[in-house]
Amino acid sequence: MTGAGTDHSKAPGRGGPAIVLVRPQLAVNVGMAARAMANFGLDDLRLVAPKNGWPRTGEYKDVAEAAASGALHVLDGARVFATIEEAVADLTAVYATTARERGQGKPVLSPETAMAAWAAPIRSGERRGILFGPERTGLGNDEVTLADAVVTFPVDPAHGSLNLAQAVLLMGYEWRRQSGDAALPFAEPELSRPASREALLSFFAYVEGELTAAGFFRPDGKQPVMRRNLRNIFHRIGMSEQDVKTLRGAVVRLVQGPRRRTPEGG
Amino acid sequence: MTGAGTDHSKAPGRGGPAIVLVRPQLAVNVGMAARAMANFGLDDLRLVAPKNGWPRTGEYKDVAEAAASGALHVLDGARVFATIEEAVADLTAVYATTARERGQGKPVLSPETAMAAWAAPIRSGERRGILFGPERTGLGNDEVTLADAVVTFPVDPAHGSLNLAQAVLLMGYEWRRQSGDAALPFAEPELSRPASREALLSFFAYVEGELTAAGFFRPDGKQPVMRRNLRNIFHRIGMSEQDVKTLRGAVVRLVQGPRRRTPEGG
Numbered sequence: 001m002t003g004a005g006t007d008h009s010k011a012p013g014r015g016g017p018a019i020v021l022v023r024p025q026l027a028v029n030v031g032m033a034a035r036a037m038a039n040f041g042l043d044d045l046r047l048v049a050p051k052n053g054w055p056r057t058g059e060y061k062d063v064a065e066a067a068a069s070g071a072l073h074v075l076d077g078a079r080v081f082a083t084i085e086e087a088v089a090d091l092t093a094v095y096a097t098t099a100r101e102r103g104q105g106k107p108v109l110s111p112e113t114a115m116a117a118w119a120a121p122i123r124s125g126e127r128r129g130i131l132f133g134p135e136r137t138g139l140g141n142d143e144v145t146l147a148d149a150v151v152t153f154p155v156d157p158a159h160g161s162l163n164l165a166q167a168v169l170l171m172g173y174e175w176r177r178q179s180g181d182a183a184l185p186f187a188e189p190e191l192s193r194p195a196s197r198e199a200l201l202s203f204f205a206y207v208e209g210e211l212t213a214a215g216f217f218r219p220d221g222k223q224p225v226m227r228r229n230l231r232n233i234f235h236r237i238g239m240s241e242q243d244v245k246t247l248r249g250a251v252v253r254l255v256q257g258p259r260r261r262t263p264e265g266g
Numbered sequence: 267m268t269g270a271g272t273d274h275s276k277a278p279g280r281g282g283p284a285i286v287l288v289r290p291q292l293a294v295n296v297g298m299a300a301r302a303m304a305n306f307g308l309d310d311l312r313l314v315a316p317k318n319g320w321p322r323t324g325e326y327k328d329v330a331e332a333a334a335s336g337a338l339h340v341l342d343g344a345r346v347f348a349t350i351e352e353a354v355a356d357l358t359a360v361y362a363t364t365a366r367e368r369g370q371g372k373p374v375l376s377p378e379t380a381m382a383a384w385a386a387p388i389r390s391g392e393r394r395g396i397l398f399g400p401e402r403t404g405l406g407n408d409e410v411t412l413a414d415a416v417v418t419f420p421v422d423p424a425h426g427s428l429n430l431a432q433a434v435l436l437m438g439y440e441w442r443r444q445s446g447d448a449a450l451p452f453a454e455p456e457l458s459r460p461a462s463r464e465a466l467l468s469f470f471a472y473v474e475g476e477l478t479a480a481g482f483f484r485p486d487g488k489q490p491v492m493r494r495n496l497r498n499i500f501h502r503i504g505m506s507e508q509d510v511k512t513l514r515g516a517v518v519r520l521v522q523g524p525r526r527r528t529p530e531g532g
Contacts (some may be wrong), residue, residue, distance in 0.1 A: 035429075038422065039426055069427045108454040152450050152452065153439075161304070163301075169436070170355070170436075176421075184374060188373055190368060
């Protein structure tokens with residue numbers, strides 16, 4: 001355990017909640033938790049009495065870094081504390097994640113409710129943090145007592161079994177959603193350029209002319225309703241200029257048959 | 267590859283979307299995806315051309331089952347298909363998860379929007395499914411073409427790196443939220459029994475009497491505001507009958523000092 005446990009001056013964190021892993025057992029889970037955090041912009045990782053300490057060298061480091069994938073900045077910034085009390089000393093609110101009821105009379109929140117409640121305070125500069133217990137046992141009751149509320153996940157009670165990094169992932173996801181920063185990394189591309197009504201009506205006229213010539217609209221009395229259905233099908237596509245050209249070209253080929261082969265090709 | 271690829275008659279699924287893993291490479295990821303699914307009540311797992319096939323024996327089975335934790339029913343019900351086309355044949359809509367833009371002009375949805383759009387159709391009996399690509403490469407462009415829309419995750423673009431099971435977990439989580447079945451596995455316990463106003467006022471009177479006797483309310487003119495502040499602090503607790511007894515007992519001890527020891531103890 002390092003003696004620097006109470007130095008909060010170098011705290012990373014761009015405003016999201018601190019992720020406090022209490023007595024994590026496996027290096028791979030510390031790494032995967034870091035990876036989960038980085039996905040949602042969290043970078044304040046705190047480890048309380050990790051099993052085997054927190055070696056920044058050797059196999060432990062290799063395993064953690066491999067599991068962290070691109071989230072080395074989170075691992076590198078991780079701080080180690082001897083006790084939860086030290087780890088949360090600079091925080092103004094603490095939630096404890098737990099999979100089972102603790103009978104402590106604390107509020108029980110969903111990830112969504114929990115992170116919605118924290119969005120404004122954290123935006124205004126408060127530091128808050130979430131406790132996650134060891135892999136096999138979860139937090140002890142005395143550890144849960146340190147929290148203002150417990151957070152649990154809306155899992156199927158018959159098959160609820162989230163691992164440590166999955167629990168961190170869901171809290172990070174909800175933080176990002178509730179903090180109003182949940183833009184997708186890319187958006188629906190602009191349609192090349194919507195087809196003008198003129199181009200669309202010209203396409204309809206062409207297709208319907210060819211279909212009439214081919215005897216598609218039978219029996220005669222049915223033509224109006226058949227034409228309407230067909231136009232509505234094409235309307236649902238929301239065609240671009242390019243789409244109209246593509247479809248028109250396809251119909252032309254169907255009507256005219258194969259292009260004559262070039263001499264070389266024939 | 268089994269020849270039973272198109273047999274959908276034994277389809278599991280209690281209504282949630284099918285999870286279609288396309289060419290998954292590692293047994294551990296198939297197992298962890300199953301575990302992620304089970305948490306949120308999903309049980310229709312489909313594997314398209316898994317690397318090394320899908321051996322239900324040997325090391326592959328051991329690794330997958332260990333990773334699945336309690337979700338063996340999902341693994342056991344998993345079906346293998348040779349192609350995506352066979353895997354989605356019975357579905358009426360397909361979304362493809364992807365981390366990058368594909369330039370295909372398809373709608374781009376968040377997990378939330380995607381699952382919100384599917385809640386009503388699936389409830390009314392439609393079968394729908396979500397494609398997830400292989401670990402390293404994601405879905406190919408021709409594979410994305412098979413989908414009605416793409417789904418991507420609201421990750422930090424600088425550090426977005428979800429693994430296969432994490433992507434499945436987030437879709438499962440949103441399915442459960444959007445399908446209106448996101449009850450928490452346990453709720454806030456009932457307060458033992460809220461304290462009556464009479465018990466509360468009696469407690470205040472006792473405490474304030476002792477504090478007056480102890481000379482706490484100084485200077486004299488300050489007593490009203492000090493008393494109001496103190497009452498408001500206690501009101502914020504929302505005390506139960508038991509809480510009032512506990513606090514009253516604590517104050518009694520502070521006033522009277524240690525209990526006289528019994529002869530045996532002394």
